[in-house]
Amino acid sequence: MVNAWTVASMVAVVAGVVGFFTVLRGSAFAAHAIPNGSFAGAAGASLIGVSTLFGLGVFSLGGALTIGLLGRRGRHDVATALALVMMLALGALFLSFSVEYASEVYSLLFGEVLGISPNDLAPTAILGTLCILAIAVLYRPLMLSSVLPEVGEARGISSFRMEMLFLAVLALATTMTVPVVGTLLIFSLMIGAPAAARSFTDRPLLAMGLSVAVALLIVWIAIAASYETNYPVGFFVGTASAISYTIGRLWTAVRSRRTAQPSHI
Amino acid sequence: MSNFLSPIFASGFFESEAVHIALAVGALVAIVTGVVGVFTVIRGQSFAGEAFGDLGTTGGAGAYLVGVGTLWGFVIGNLVAAGAMEAIGVQRARGRDLATGIVLGAGIGLAALFLYLYTSEHSTTGATVTILFGSVFAISGATIPLILLLSAVVLAITLTLYRPLLLSSVSAEMASARGIPVRLVGALHLVALALAAALAAITIGTILSTALLVGPAASALRLTRRPLTALLTAAGIGIGAMWLGVVLAYDSYYWPPHGTVWPVSFFVVTLVFITYLLSGIPEARRRRRTDRAPSASPAAQPATPS
Amino acid sequence: MSGDVLALQGVSVRLSGRTILDRVSFEIAPGEFTGLIGPNGAGKTTLFRVILGLQATSAGRVLVEGLEHGPRHRLIGYVPQKFLLDPDVPLRARDLVGLGIDAHRLGMPVPSRTRRALVEEMLHAVDAERFADTRVGQLSGGEQQRILIAHALIARPRLLLLDEPLANLDLGGAQEVVALLARVAREQQVAVLISAHEINPLLPVMDRIVYLAAGRAVSGTTEEVVRADVLSELYGRHVDVLDVHGRVLIVAGAGEDTDLTGHEGAFPGAGIPG
Numbered sequence: 001m002v003n004a005w006t007v008a009s010m011v012a013v014v015a016g017v018v019g020f021f022t023v024l025r026g027s028a029f030a031a032h033a034i035p036n037g038s039f040a041g042a043a044g045a046s047l048i049g050v051s052t053l054f055g056l057g058v059f060s061l062g063g064a065l066t067i068g069l070l071g072r073r074g075r076h077d078v079a080t081a082l083a084l085v086m087m088l089a090l091g092a093l094f095l096s097f098s099v100e101y102a103s104e105v106y107s108l109l110f111g112e113v114l115g116i117s118p119n120d121l122a123p124t125a126i127l128g129t130l131c132i133l134a135i136a137v138l139y140r141p142l143m144l145s146s147v148l149p150e151v152g153e154a155r156g157i158s159s160f161r162m163e164m165l166f167l168a169v170l171a172l173a174t175t176m177t178v179p180v181v182g183t184l185l186i187f188s189l190m191i192g193a194p195a196a197a198r199s200f201t202d203r204p205l206l207a208m209g210l211s212v213a214v215a216l217l218i219v220w221i222a223i224a225a226s227y228e229t230n231y232p233v234g235f236f237v238g239t240a241s242a243i244s245y246t247i248g249r250l251w252t253a254v255r256s257r258r259t260a261q262p263s264h265i
Numbered sequence: 266m267s268n269f270l271s272p273i274f275a276s277g278f279f280e281s282e283a284v285h286i287a288l289a290v291g292a293l294v295a296i297v298t299g300v301v302g303v304f305t306v307i308r309g310q311s312f313a314g315e316a317f318g319d320l321g322t323t324g325g326a327g328a329y330l331v332g333v334g335t336l337w338g339f340v341i342g343n344l345v346a347a348g349a350m351e352a353i354g355v356q357r358a359r360g361r362d363l364a365t366g367i368v369l370g371a372g373i374g375l376a377a378l379f380l381y382l383y384t385s386e387h388s389t390t391g392a393t394v395t396i397l398f399g400s401v402f403a404i405s406g407a408t409i410p411l412i413l414l415l416s417a418v419v420l421a422i423t424l425t426l427y428r429p430l431l432l433s434s435v436s437a438e439m440a441s442a443r444g445i446p447v448r449l450v451g452a453l454h455l456v457a458l459a460l461a462a463a464l465a466a467i468t469i470g471t472i473l474s475t476a477l478l479v480g481p482a483a484s485a486l487r488l489t490r491r492p493l494t495a496l497l498t499a500a501g502i503g504i505g506a507m508w509l510g511v512v513l514a515y516d517s518y519y520w521p522p523h524g525t526v527w528p529v530s531f532f533v534v535t536l537v538f539i540t541y542l543l544s545g546i547p548e549a550r551r552r553r554r555t556d557r558a559p560s561a562s563p564a565a566q567p568a569t570p571s
Numbered sequence: 572m573s574g575d576v577l578a579l580q581g582v583s584v585r586l587s588g589r590t591i592l593d594r595v596s597f598e599i600a601p602g603e604f605t606g607l608i609g610p611n612g613a614g615k616t617t618l619f620r621v622i623l624g625l626q627a628t629s630a631g632r633v634l635v636e637g638l639e640h641g642p643r644h645r646l647i648g649y650v651p652q653k654f655l656l657d658p659d660v661p662l663r664a665r666d667l668v669g670l671g672i673d674a675h676r677l678g679m680p681v682p683s684r685t686r687r688a689l690v691e692e693m694l695h696a697v698d699a700e701r702f703a704d705t706r707v708g709q710l711s712g713g714e715q716q717r718i719l720i721a722h723a724l725i726a727r728p729r730l731l732l733l734d735e736p737l738a739n740l741d742l743g744g745a746q747e748v749v750a751l752l753a754r755v756a757r758e759q760q761v762a763v764l765i766s767a768h769e770i771n772p773l774l775p776v777m778d779r780i781v782y783l784a785a786g787r788a789v790s791g792t793t794e795e796v797v798r799a800d801v802l803s804e805l806y807g808r809h810v811d812v813l814d815v816h817g818r819v820l821i822v823a824g825a826g827e828d829t830d831l832t833g834h835e836g837a838f839p840g841a842g843i844p845g
Contacts, residue, residue: 023363028362028366029362032315081311082537085534086476089528092398097522102390102391110377140674147656147660151649155674187366188371192370199659230385231378235378235381238377242370
């Protein structure tokens with residue numbers, strides 16, 4: 001049980017930090033698409049008896065690379081949409097070979113916190129630390145490139161390189177968060193917390209910190225509620241993320257009405 | 266005759282009633298989704314399938330819990346999604362991407378809850394798989410009337426609105442200039458799409474249903490520019506993918522690992538995907554031929570960078 | 572000339588069979604205020620991309636502080652013409668200016684008194700203290716532009732490049748920005764290269780003008796360049812230069828010359844002195 005809290009907290013921290021930049025860059029598509037691909041990886045891994053984390057990692061990185069190389073073209077492409085559905089179908093195929101078909105499908109898609117084994121603690125911690133470190137190291141150029149890509153280019157910060165690096169971090173984050181929150185719900189956590197946080201503060205670092213705090217709150221509430229009611233954690237994560245997001249939006253609306261200002265030149 | 270066909274069709278194929286239903290329903294659904302899909306792709310609303318996948322899951326899971334037919338659940342879930350999309354506006358924008366994702370996430374979470382409640386109440390585990398990945402072999406005879414009804418409704422909407430829908434999909438301005446109520450036509454199309462997505466969901470599952478909604482239609486539109494031909498081609502591709510998928514799935518009982526059937530939806534999605542990739546070949550060949558042709562006039566007037 | 576902040580020597584750029592820039596040469600001395608004037612489509616943005624090292628040349632060299640392959644990015648500040656700042660982004664004006672100090676370096680910014688003082692100084696220089704704590708995405712276009720200028724200047728570049736900063740402003744707004752730029756450039760001892768298709772707002776402050784038309788350039792003082800004979804030769808067709816109460820009106824006559832894509836008669840922007 002301690003495992004569940006520890007791992008879930010790590011997941012929340014990473015989701016808060018990486019999610020901050022995901023929302024900043026508007027990378028909703030990547031955040032949706034990468035977990036789809038990793039679903040097949042996890043399913044395949046469990047089939048051949050390799051660690052799920054490994055399967056998730058390989059397919060997440062592969063998906064991230066592909067999305068990065070396709071660039072804008074991939075976002076509205078029918079080929080990309082079909083390729084992603086293909087990955088889900090492949091995952092379904094792999095899982096259909098295993099005896100635990102149904103429960104494995106469920107836990108991969110919706111998450112499985114309370115079944116985290118002590119073995120997963122170390123790799124999850126390592127991946128999580130890598131993610132945080134990467135974001136810390138890339139912080140300055142990533143901030144500029146995300147907000148003003150042209151100015152970044154003029155300073156020698158390649159937008160393409162920043163995108164690829166960020167997608168790689170997103171892939172790593174997906175890898176370690178999916179076992180807990182599930183492929184279908186990781187997007188909610190990664191978007192809901194930062195989107196809420198940015199409504200409450202104007203400062204970037206504070207917003208990132210608040211994003212982590214909100215994510216932790218969401219995850220802790222989800223685990224506690226799940227433990228109490230036995231209802232799936234994913235349900236609470238999805239609902240709490242939506243509530244956080246809504247609160248954030250409402251607060252933004254209230255604030256903008258209060259501080260309506262004529263613009264000056 | 267059966268000796269000749271037996272390598273392709275495993276034993277008992279033609280006799281099985283489940284197969285009969287699967288082939289018939291599959292063909293019908295393929296036609297419906299192909300037709301609606303063509304307009305969806307022309308209108309650039311392919312991503313709508315995402316919303317139907319997620320909220321359809323919620324509807325289906327809810328149906329299981331309440332004890333109503335799954336198809337009803339898909340229909341209701343999708344109609345709610347269609348209503349939300351109509352309200353929010355179907356254009357993509359950065360803020361809307363986030364909002365949509367959040368709503369879908371909440372819906373998925375709800376689905377997780379419904380599935381959990383159902384599974385623990387009934388101690389059966391097949392619900393998740395059935396909803397998400399479909400089961401064309403498990404469609405009961407009782408569902409068929411509803412399938413027929415929904416198909417009829419979708420085809421009625423789409424074929425009645427054929428001309429105004431086509432015109433407003435290609436150019437909304439021209440259509441409203443002609444007095445076509447563009448907004449209404451769009452809303453009706455969304456309803457048709459919602460119902461078609463429900464039908465796709467019951468055959469190949471909610472999160473895979475996009476393949477049938479978008480794949481054959483997109484392939485058809487790469488092969489032909491004429492709308493009527495596109496509709497027929499899309500339906501044809503869909504039928505082909507469904508039927509071949511059913512055959513392969515049935516045969517897969519004898520493939521490794523023995524004793525289990527590979528999911529039909531896997532075959533259908535793969536076939537649709539392969540067809541889409543192949544449908545790009547004629548265009549690529551055409552482009553290569555014109556590239557090799559000697560250039561026409563010197564120094565035309567392309568757009569200038571400033 | 573050694574000591575020039577920027578020197579272009581015979582720079583040509585050819586893309587897909589078209590000549591976008593044709594043997595462009597000019598120099599900018601330290602602290603000089605230079606206007607890059609020309610109609611839309613003349614190649615101004617391409618020229619900027621060449622200077623920033625984002626576009627390869629087909630011929631010629633670009634020397635920044637005398638070096639062809641030096642730390643160009645550190646020496647040149649850039650303000651783009653178009654940018655989109657989401658109003659929800661949690662980044663205050665002062666945060667964006669602070670980012671200018673060392674955005675190219677890895678790692679996270681360490682708050683310090685020096686940083687804060689530097690940011691305050693820059694905000695004061697562009698007269699942005701009033702909205703320093705507002706989210707950048709919620710500022711008006713002009714305010715955002717000033718923040719971007721501060722962001723570019725805080726790194727102490729030798730040259731400040733601005734791509735059509737006056738394009739969407741009325742005459743009053745344009746004059747304000749030009750005055751601000753001239754003042755700040757003097758205070759910070761930065762050379763300025765600003766592109767525009769309207770020459771008049773810049774006339775009072777320009778030390779030098781680089782006139783770009785159909786990829787070819789002429790550079791010199793306003794008196795040397797803005798003349799009917801010089802511009803006619805540049806355009807390859809008859810051009811009149813009129814003085815209307817101290818404002819310049821440049822009118823290109825109708826011609827069959829196809830170098831200037833699609834511009835017949837007065838080219839946009841220069842006809843209306845505003």
